[in-house]
Amino acid sequence: MERKSAAGSIRNKERSKKKFLDAVGKILKTKGYTGLKINDIAATAGVDKKMIYTYFGGMDGLMDEYIRSQDFWSKMTAEEVEKIKPIIDDYGKTFAKEMFLSQFEYVYKNKEAQKLLLWRLSEPRKELKKLTDLQEANGEYIFKLFADSHFKENDSVFRSIMAIMVSGLYYLNMFSSINGSLFCGIDVNSPEGRDQIKEAMSFLIDHSYDKLEDKNDKVK
The missing domain is CATH 1.10.357 (Tetracycline Repressor; domain 2)
Known part of the structure; x- marks a missing residue:
């Protein structure tokens, strides 16, 4: 059960990270880089903004990963x-x-x-x-x-x-x-x-x- 739970947690983390990265791309395409605000990214992703700090260490880490991905x-x-x-x-x-x-x-x-x-x-x-x-x-x-x-x-x-x-x-x-x-x-x-x-x-x-x-x- 613990192994299954850990696997599920990893999948949830990856899904949430992808949602944040997709949200950055969507905002960048529609509003430009000036629209990249943490609250707007979280709202677009549909994920609590606290998770940006948990998964990426903050906005800088999120931007780093997004930029490398594109x-x-x-x-x-x-x-x-x-x-x-x-x-x-x-x-x-x-x-x-x-x-x-x-x-x-x-x-x-x-x-x-x-x-x-x-x-x-x-x-x-x-x-x-x-x-x-x-x-x-x-x-x-x-x-x-x-x-x-x-x-x-x-x-x-x-x-x-x-x-x-x-x-x-x-x-x-x-x-x-x-x-x-x-x-x-x-x-x-x-x-x-x-x-x-x-x-x-x-x-x-x-x-x-x-x-x-x-x-x-x-x-x-």
């Missing part, structure tokens, strides 16, 4: 990369394409992720700074795993190109969702337009690898 690059931990088992022989070129394609589609389909991006650009908060730090740590692991040894003295140029691509794909999705679908004559909301963006992304990655790779690797 951001694409913060999920790309060393453990997750290991699970994917990316190809090593091409120095991460295939992996980079797959990750950028995944990011492009993830943000396009996830309105909460879009609101989170707007929040990060609109307000300095320690929870959002933690997200940036986590993204940087995950990105550093990926760069060191694949690119640094391949590009050597061109490493900083390659990183700069990747930075432009990540931010550009974010912006195209945000722009098409809020201000209309046409950007440089490309309909970003149409399948054809999105395919054109994906093709251009693959071209940029291929070109970066071809032009920036270390000369010694070419000789090999």
